[in-house]
Amino acid sequence: MNDTTASASPERRDDREEIARLLPAPAERDLPREGHLRHKELLMRQIDRDRAASARPSRRLLRPALLVPVTALALAGVLAGGFALEGGDREAAAGTAPGTATDMRPVAALLREISGAAGRKAAPVVRDDQFVYTREKVREVDLTSGKAVVSPLKDYEKWIAQEPGPLKRLGLIRSDGETFPLNAELGDTNGTPAGFSRPTYQWLSSLPTDPAKLLDYLYARTPRVDRRERDQAVFEQIGELLGGVMPPRTAAALYEAAARIPGVTRTPQAWDATGRPGIGIARDDERNGVHTEWVFDRKDLSFLGYRSYLIKDAPYGRAGTLLSSTAQIRTAVVDKAGEEPPGTAGTRDDHTG
Structure with missing residues (x-):
């Protein structure tokens, strides 16, 4: 998820800067950056929504004292927790599932096949005046109550x-029937x-397509995150x-x-947020105790x-507690x-689209 938090008026920016100043230090373990950015984005939109609503007599702006603890949890990266894996998810964590063949391809060979499949796709035409549309299903974790609460599967566009x-x-x-600007x-x-x-299409097109040069670029340019392994970042x-x-060519x-x-x-066995089975490409962050996994269609x-x-x-x-899941x-x-x-x-309500 991109870090596209909203900012508009100077007064609104002042609120956010004050909230950011009050944030505690990050926790010892922290969410994968995708989940961290998603929660940050949602909470910042909530701040914007409450400020806009303050002009209406029927509602009051939430007091900063109430906003800070919730925002701090998200921005400090402690919106982890959630629910333990069950059924297929628990089996996926172990790397096996009943009634399915085990995929024994080495990771390098598998990634070469994924690279080849991506590189054979037709290149789309994307103009600078257009928009890239993405729709995904997401399970979210909320700690507003002080306890992890996992939402039903939500639709994001x-x-x-x-x-x-x-x-x-x-x-x-767009989420839950509401549409918000990304500023x-x-x-x-x-x-x-x-x-x-x-990451616009043209910017992605400008990246090196030699894997070694691209990896050097990524190590040089990826933002550093406290207490996160560099390889994991x-x-x-x-x-x-x-x-x-x-x-x-960039995907490959x-x-x-x-x-x-x-x-x-x-x-060998992985599932996305809707339960579609696939093969996972993963890495464990031993420092933070988090397993992050990309899921690919088997066929x-x-x-x-x-x-x-x-x-x-x-x-x-x-161990086994789900932190984030998308499809x-x-x-x-x-x-x-x-x-x-x-x-x-x-x-809109289908799992596969």
Whole structure:
């Protein structure tokens, strides 16, 4: 998930900067960056929504004293925990499942096959004035009550502007029937340029397509995160780029680059958020005790989604506790923000799209 937090008026930015100043130090273990950014995005939108609502007599802006603890939990990366794996999820964590064949391909060979499949796809035409549309299913963890509460499967739609920028309006996101603007990141006073935080098709096309050079680029440019292994940070950075509309040569190079990261393995059995079975490409962050996994379709090796769970007991959950889970349903290129590709309405409640 991109770090596309909303910012608009100086007063709103002042609120966020004050909240950020009050945040505690990060926890010893921390969410994979995808889950961290998703919670940050949702909470910042809640702040915006409450500020906008304060102009109406029927509602009051939530007091900062109430907002800070919840926001701090998300931004400090302790929105982990959730529910223990059950059934197929527990078997997936162990790497086996009843009634299914075990995939014994070495991870390097599997990633070469995934790379080849990605590289053979037709390259789409994406103009700078268009938007990349993504729809996904997500399970979220909420700690507002002080206890981890896992939401039902939720539907998210995003429209990301493809202009090179910098841009102050990045696109739109729709969830639970509400549509919100995606504005420049906090601190980007002149707008957010194309890059890791806003990976446009043209920016992705500019990345090195030689796997060794691309991996050097990723290690040099991936933001550093306290208490996170450097190899893990680069692995998760690649994961954040997956799943959208991407140049085939770039996708192929990313998978080949991932095969060169120390500690990357394959999990023969994996499931996305909707329960679609697949093969996993994974890495364990031993420092934080977190397993992060990309899920691919067994037949055509297309990207299905990602998930992560604890591999060590932590104060907020036992080993096996699910931290995050997504399923990519659809991607497309559209002309306007808010425009849905043909046939989207008919598949809105489907798992496979």
